Amino acid sequence: MKKTTPDVPGVVAGTVLTGAATIWMLTDGGVLQPDDLGVTSALLLVTAGVLGLAASRRT
Numbered sequence: 073m074k075k076t077t078p079d080v081p082g083v084v085a086g087t088v089l090t091g092a093a094t095i096w097m098l099t100d101g102g103v104l105q106p107d108d109l110g111v112t113s114a115l116l117l118v119t120a121g122v123l124g125l126a127a128s129r130r131t
Contacts, residue, residue: 084121087117
């Protein structure tokens with residue numbers, strides 16, 4: 073059985089793009105205010121990264 077390794081550059085790029093798009097949608101929709109973006113955006117990017125790594129580990 074071949075062991076797979078995660079595509080780290082792909083996970084990083086996907087995390088940044090997904091996080092940026094989600095932050096933009098939430099800000100544009102009025103769910104987030106520009107003052108709330110500091111901690112919220114960091115948590116969103118970390119969550120997206122964890123989900124991306126978990127998905128890349130699945131075979």
